[in-house]
Amino acid sequence: MxxxxxxxxxxxxYEKFSDALPGQLVSWLRLLRQDAxxxxxxxxxxxxxxxxxxxxxxxxxEKKLFSPVATSEIGAVDMDSLKQHLIxxxxxxxxxxxxxxxxxxxxxxxxxxxxxMNMASAVEQRADLLEKYFSQVVDxxxxxxxxxxxxxxxxGLFIHVPAKQVLAKPIQILHIVTQAGFxxxxxxxxxxxxxxxxxxxETYVGCDxxxxxxxxxxxxxxxxxxxxxxxxxxxxxxxYHFGGTYVKQARDSRFTHxxxxxxxxxxxxxxxxxxxHASACDLNGLYLGVKRQHIDNHTRINHLQPHAISHELxxxxxxxxxxxxxxxxxxxxxxxxxxxxMMNNRNLLLSDDAEADTKPQLEIYADDVKxxxxxxxxxxxxxxxxxxxxxxxxxxxxxxxxxxxxANEMVGKIKLPELHDRVLAQLLQRFPQAGIQxxxx
Amino acid sequence: MLSIENLHxxxxxxxxxxxxxxQINAGEVHAIMGPNGAxxxxxxxxxxxxxxxxxxxxxxxxxxxxxxxxxxxxRAREGVFLAFQYPVEVPGVSNIYLMKAxxxxxxxxxxxxxxxxxxxxTLVKDKVxxxxxxxxxxxxxxxxxxxGGEKKRNEILQAAILEPSLCILDETDSGLDIDALKVVAxxxxxxxxxxxxxxxxxxxxxxxxxxxxxxxxxxxNGKIVKSGGPELALExxxxxxxxxxxxxx
Ligand SMILES: Nc1ncnc2c1ncn2[C@@H]1O[C@H](COP(=O)(O)OP(=O)(O)OP(=O)(O)O)[C@@H](O)[C@H]1O
Ligand SMILES: [Mg+2]
Numbered sequence: 001m002x003x004x005x006x007x008x009x010x011x012x013x014y015e016k017f018s019d020a021l022p023g024q025l026v027s028w029l030r031l032l033r034q035d036a037x038x039x040x041x042x043x044x045x046x047x048x049x050x051x052x053x054x055x056x057x058x059x060x061x062e063k064k065l066f067s068p069v070a071t072s073e074i075g076a077v078d079m080d081s082l083k084q085h086l087i088x089x090x091x092x093x094x095x096x097x098x099x100x101x102x103x104x105x106x107x108x109x110x111x112x113x114x115x116x117m118n119m120a121s122a123v124e125q126r127a128d129l130l131e132k133y134f135s136q137v138v139d140x141x142x143x144x145x146x147x148x149x150x151x152x153x154x155x156g157l158f159i160h161v162p163a164k165q166v167l168a169k170p171i172q173i174l175h176i177v178t179q180a181g182f183x184x185x186x187x188x189x190x191x192x193x194x195x196x197x198x199x200x201x202e203t204y205v206g207c208d209x210x211x212x213x214x215x216x217x218x219x220x221x222x223x224x225x226x227x228x229x230x231x232x233x234x235x236x237x238x239x240y241h242f243g244g245t246y247v248k249q250a251r252d253s254r255f256t257h258x259x260x261x262x263x264x265x266x267x268x269x270x271x272x273x274x275x276x277h278a279s280a281c282d283l284n285g286l287y288l289g290v291k292r293q294h295i296d297n298h299t300r301i302n303h304l305q306p307h308a309i310s311h312e313l314x315x316x317x318x319x320x321x322x323x324x325x326x327x328x329x330x331x332x333x334x335x336x337x338x339x340x341x342m343m344n345n346r347n348l349l350l351s352d353d354a355e356a357d358t359k360p361q362l363e364i365y366a367d368d369v370k371x372x373x374x375x376x377x378x379x380x381x382x383x384x385x386x387x388x389x390x391x392x393x394x395x396x397x398x399x400x401x402x403x404x405x406x407a408n409e410m411v412g413k414i415k416l417p418e419l420h421d422r423v424l425a426q427l428l429q430r431f432p433q434a435g436i437q438x439x440x441x
Numbered sequence: 442m443l444s445i446e447n448l449h450x451x452x453x454x455x456x457x458x459x460x461x462x463x464q465i466n467a468g469e470v471h472a473i474m475g476p477n478g479a480x481x482x483x484x485x486x487x488x489x490x491x492x493x494x495x496x497x498x499x500x501x502x503x504x505x506x507x508x509x510x511x512x513x514x515x516r517a518r519e520g521v522f523l524a525f526q527y528p529v530e531v532p533g534v535s536n537i538y539l540m541k542a543x544x545x546x547x548x549x550x551x552x553x554x555x556x557x558x559x560x561x562x563t564l565v566k567d568k569v570x571x572x573x574x575x576x577x578x579x580x581x582x583x584x585x586x587x588x589g590g591e592k593k594r595n596e597i598l599q600a601a602i603l604e605p606s607l608c609i610l611d612e613t614d615s616g617l618d619i620d621a622l623k624v625v626a627x628x629x630x631x632x633x634x635x636x637x638x639x640x641x642x643x644x645x646x647x648x649x650x651x652x653x654x655x656x657x658x659x660x661x662n663g664k665i666v667k668s669g670g671p672e673l674a675l676e677x678x679x680x681x682x683x684x685x686x687x688x689x690x
Binding site: 381382383384386387388389390391392393394395398401402404405406408409 | 489513517518525530532539540542546547582
């Protein structure tokens with residue numbers, strides 16, 4: 001008997017499959033994986049004792065022991081069932097149960113200079129380029145899920161856009177999990193070289209049974225690059241979702257994030273960005289919780305250089321017994337003078353049992369900065385309800401209108417018309433109240 | 442049209458209206474003046490059904506119905522309109538949509554079909570002109586980011602479209618410059634009709650130069666303490682409220 005207490009049963013289970021993982025013949029990656037596996041074996045998944053996880057109990061993951069998916073076990077998915085999630089006017093990449101599906105993906109007409117390749121292929125064909133970025137944006141020891149992901153990711157996507165290339169269409173990455181008990185553990189890397197521009201859509205969906213998605217995305221934006229990233233987390237009702245979006249922004253680069261967290265029983269998303277000189281990030285989030293959903297959003301904005309701008313607005317609508325968490329940290333380093341930072345979190349509680357925990361944290365070490373932050377947790381404004389009633393609208397409809405309008409502000413920011421309409425449809429579907437009409441807006 | 446008898450209203454334990462009586466007939470314009478905190482807005486809120494007020498005694502009969510029995514939206518559909526002293530901003534709900542929804546709710550209540558979209562647009566644009574507003578206000582969120590004067594115009598615009606039977610104007614003139622006041626007054630005057638009544642709350646006689654009232658009341662300490670013709674407003678402007686309150690005491 002070993003004297004060391006077993007922290008997690010995952011390493012034993014996952015090591016059995018490790019030979020089949022991509023990149024085991026690439027030494028730097030094999031070492032990274034081993035190092036991360038060791039770290040994970042020693043620490044396991046994050047616990048409530050960790051400050052950044054104190055609102056989110058992930059112990060169910062350990063109890064359920066979601067299994068790795070061997071290529072022979074990948075579920076069958078037909079194109080028709082995917083159509084509802086795919087944007088027509090986009091290049092698309094589909095990952096089923098954490099593995100790339102060439103037959104479901106469509107990259108026709110993408111410029112040859114652009115690399116869009118699944119990780120399993122990229123580690124073989126683009127190992128040198130990949131090495132420059134892999135685990136460079138986020139440390140694999142950041143927390144248990146990143147370590148877990150680094151050690152045992154099964155596939156993912158590598159996107160590389162060369163300098164000055166502006167992608168004409170968005171790239172959509174559709175993650176789908178087909179079976180109960182599966183773990184889809186994917187790693188994506190996006191690199192935009194100098195003055196390149198791209199729009200990327202991440203969509204997460206899955207079956208109605210319990211499964212788990214662990215997705216880590218590293219993004220490197222070189223000088224003056226511009227990325228808009230949409231994330232649509234629409235996992236099944238019983239799913240667990242752990243997403244991490246880690247960004248490094250070079251001088252003058254721009255990162256716009258639209259983070260929609262609608263699905264999952266327990267969902268956590270981390271968005272971190274390191275801002276270089278005069279770079280800008282715009283972080284938008286909308287989380288909708290019903291029943292017993294628990295949705296945790298964690299953001300960290302590091303102003304490391306002068307003149308960068310960060311704008312952040314996260315909104316939550318929580319109904320029934322749902323719980324929303326927002327932890328937003330902004331750090332302004334000593335040399336980051338002329339920082340302009342605005343962080344806002346607004347929560348609407350629709351029932352007495354719904355809960356929102358919001359925790360903005362500002363750490364400012366520079367003296368010539370403009371930083372503002374605000375949080376609200378509340379019910380609908382009764383003055384507004386009465387005003388609408390005085391204009392003939394019945395009380396329930398008035399409440400629906402105000403709730404919908406609150407959430408729809410975030411949907412309204414989506415610049416791609418097709419995607420906008422899809423997300424709006426999701427929003428309408430997730431407000432159970434009857435009679436919500438689009439022409440209110 | 443409206444008959445208020447012995448109305449007592451409290452907020453929490455605090456009595457605000459203390460036995461108010463008021464009769465308004467169709468076609469009439471009544472002005473209510475009175476010191477700050479007298480209970481004027483309280484009266485307008487109770488008539489339109491805002492929660493937070495307890496009616497401890499008295500009756501309010503509107504067009505033969507017990508008004509206090511109705512929900513705010515039912516009252517609105519029955520033709521009670523309140524132009525708010527402080528119009529509320531409703532982000533995310535479009536101004537023109539709200540007007541259309543309100544008009545259709547009233548039409549439905551009357552057993553009329555929904556208004557034709559083109560007819561509605563023509564109607565709205567017509568009224569927007571009357572109130573000398575910019576059409577862009579139609580497509581913005583209700584009152585959001587409107588200036589004080591724009592909010593007041595928007596209230597009258599809604600009245601002009603909804604054509605209420607009882608139109609309560611709570612300090613619609615406050616904060617308006619003379620040019621805006623003239624425009625708003627013209628809007629109100631265009632609505633004057635034999636089957637419509639106005640209850641106009643104001644602090645300023647100036648308003649009454651443009652919208653001539655039939656009867657002027659003084660509300661002080663929760664009651665109507667004096668009523669008279671338009672000349673009463675001039676007297677109040679010259680002498681203040683003190684003498685009326687003393688007379689009443
Ligand atoms: N919700 C409330 N809670 C406590 N007191 C209230 C509330 N609403 C009104 N009051 C009190 O009732 C009294 C009458 O207020 P009301 O707003 O009706 O006055 P008013 O005549 O309209 O005044 P003004 O001319 O300033 O508009 C005031 O003393 C006010 O403080
Ligand atoms: Mg008042």
